[in-house]
Amino acid sequence: MSTENERSATGSVAYREVTDSKGRVYRVGETDRDILGHSRKCMVYLPWAAMMAISVSEYAYGSAEDTLSAAHGWTQSNTFWILSVWVFFQAGIAFPAGWMRERGILTARRAMFTGSALCFVGFLALAHLDNVFLAICGFGVIGGLGSGLIYATCINMVGKWFPERRGAKTGFVNGGFAYGSLPFIFIFNYAFDTGNFAEVLDLIGVYVLIAVIICGWFFKDPPKNWWPSDVDPLSFAGNKKSAQSLAKNPPAVKQFTPKEAIRSGMLPLMWITVVMTAGVSIFGISFQVDFAKEVGFGPLVAASSMGVMAVVNGVGRAVVGWLSDLWGRKLTLFFVILVLGLAQFGVIWAGDMRSEWLFLFFAFLSGFGGGAFYPMFAALTPDYFGENYNATNYGLVYSGKLVSGLFGGGLGSMVVDAWGYNGAYALAGGISMVAAALALLLRQPGRPRGSGIVPNPMPVSREAV
Template sequence: MTADPYAPNSSAASSSSAPSDAAHRPYREVTDARGRVYRIGESDRDILGHSRKLMVYLPWLTMMAISVFEYAYGSAEDTLSHAHGWTQSNTFWILSVWVFFQAGIAFPAGWLREKGVLTARGAMYIGSGMCLVGFLALSHLSNVWLAILGFGVVGGVGAGLVYATCINMVGKWFPERRGARTGFVNGGFAYGSLPFIFIFNYGFDTANYHRVLDLIGCYVLIVVVGCAFFFKDPPKNWWPADIDPLTYGDTGKGADALAKNPPAVKQYTPKEAIRTGMLPLMWIALVMTAGVSIFGISFQVDYAKEVGFGPLVAASSMGVMAVINGIGRGVVGWMSDKWGRKSTLVMVIVVLGLAQFGVIWAGDVKSEGLFLFFAFLSGFGGGAFYPLFAALTPDYFGENYNASNYGLVYSGKLISGLFGGGLGSMVVAAWGYDGAYALAGVTSMIAAAIALLLRQPGRTRGGASTPQPVA
């Protein structure tokens, strides 16, 4: 029988604080049978001055504020084109550059945070200012290259700093049950855009676009700065004071949560995480899944018009996708705490793939009802995988280097933005929408097969863990 890795024993579960130091510290460090160190004794209120629940609600509000960048941009494209004299290709590349830099900043920002060069609060302040610059550029710069620089590069980096900081904050403060909370926060990045989708569709034109974009930029700045004032990372190895990490998995909810999603066997640095082979596998799976998701966001409205559906159905399908995209992130986070992160991830990717074939079917039979149903499924699958990867990364590699490790995984969206949009448009031109959607469905199924290969480093298939040296 495999020994319980959470049970204390004389050789592996011990205090690593020297006796002379322990009397002067409000915490102590204990080591479990796997060699992982936990810092216990300090409550969230001792460190923050308030409940750690605030580290869920404030990142959620912030994510809703910055969601206008990606999910509402498509609704503003026509007005921007007329106001600035841009082509459809111009507006497409502005967003593509934004996606590239929003995803690309995640790893360097995480590395700077973990080196102590950049605090969570500092990252948020810098990001908020860059977000404002992005909207001012979109509002006042008609030169497409300057707009790409201002909105795409500066705005993308700013939004990426805010996004990565919010996601990592939740993972660090809830090491014992992070799935539902990560999904809740991540969901705000999609459905938070809904008011702006309506504003851009019904109250945005060439007569008021300066004022609307300037006000949105100020709104994002105020929300992000206001929430960032309370942001603070926990100490390395921190574990909730009211939960014993050595016995947490013995009974009740703790046993169920840890049986499905056991903690990482050690704190992996980015280099160590890459060497396990699991981080590169996660990166590939995210590249493929995010590419399918971005393809759906980019072409769903155009496809609806192509097959003859009315403008109301086309617009409604995008609204449905945005709302379900966000709500689905919260739902699967909760599901992953119950069913296991990997199983839930595979299910989500399969649903996304099936939805692509369903869209083809709905178009072939000219059924608006079926089209909206599969838009629902596509929205669910196309957003729900993000919080699962965000929670799976610290599950596999620990919390101490999560900003860098998840930054590496999330950087896959760099590639996805290119082939989901740019390559997608080439496939549509060459094979038509049916061929492009079929390719997207097949790509998603391959990603699901890759996700099946994921396993927690240092742990056998039966769930036992191999001993790890104490750092």
């Protein structure tokens, strides 16, 4: 059944609100160009560019730690805890930001502008504050909040504009958060020292500020319940690629509020899986360069291993996003987490063998698994719970990273001190294996196990006025 409304938000195109057999409402009839004035592809490339800009904060940080320690007089533990606090606040802001976005308190553009300013302050703090506590407040708290605002806004933006094919699009945007750091990894390893560190960090802060502001200026959300005009929301006919993806990843049976998503049991399970998997990923980011140096590999291999991890981490996100449209999100997620766990044991083996090429290979696998699970959860959340409350629901799921940041970085350093790198990597591998098993328990709320899409034969009419 369907109910026709007078006009769309643009004031020029009629739309219908179509209700399927389970009561879910789809707003159809308006194209992306009717709403934006141009193709929705820009809502892929702009978030991607912004994610590229902020990636330096996390994925290049490990390459800058030695210089920062020497310049400010910090210990290795100090630098690890700065990153851990950054991760905590970067992930922690996702839920409150989503809550404010869905209530109209914080627009997408305002979130991007605020985030860019906070990131800028964070880099200034890292460059000019010797006091560890002040650096934690500046880069860890303020910079983390800024990056989290930008990250959450970008991920939710692409998910809203591509509800029928979000795996590949979300993976592509999410990938920028990793491989965007590649130039800075090599800068921090080869052209970053105690004589120029402040100037370099200041310039990076300016770069992030300008890039994010430019991207955020063009951000705009689609109307609630919007569905692309080239895919029928009842029969899923129209676009072949979209139909294939929807067959493997059927839309949520309804728009779940955060309370309903929690009561389903699936959101808490997703949260626990994120905590475990993200902790292993952050551990690898934090310690891979240092482990390579301790084993005796040269600075080129150490930098290259992190560079390989960043590139594969980012490219892997795009690849698995595309793959999940073919295989299904759950199977793809299990595969990714399993690879991450096996890679941790491989890193130990490569270190024991003193094999640089083997080390780079397992850095490749670790980078792949350590990033590719993020877009899977970003796509699974609206797949399971719908788009209307996705900013809040995904904020809850992603908040698992704030817990994992503690044991992945700060507590990870304690495990390294107590058990050595081999013991720490073995523990990380075991945690990944448990997380992979938990991923197999995920299922879409309200849809029977093993059920697919049963097309509704009722046609949907689209009339323009």
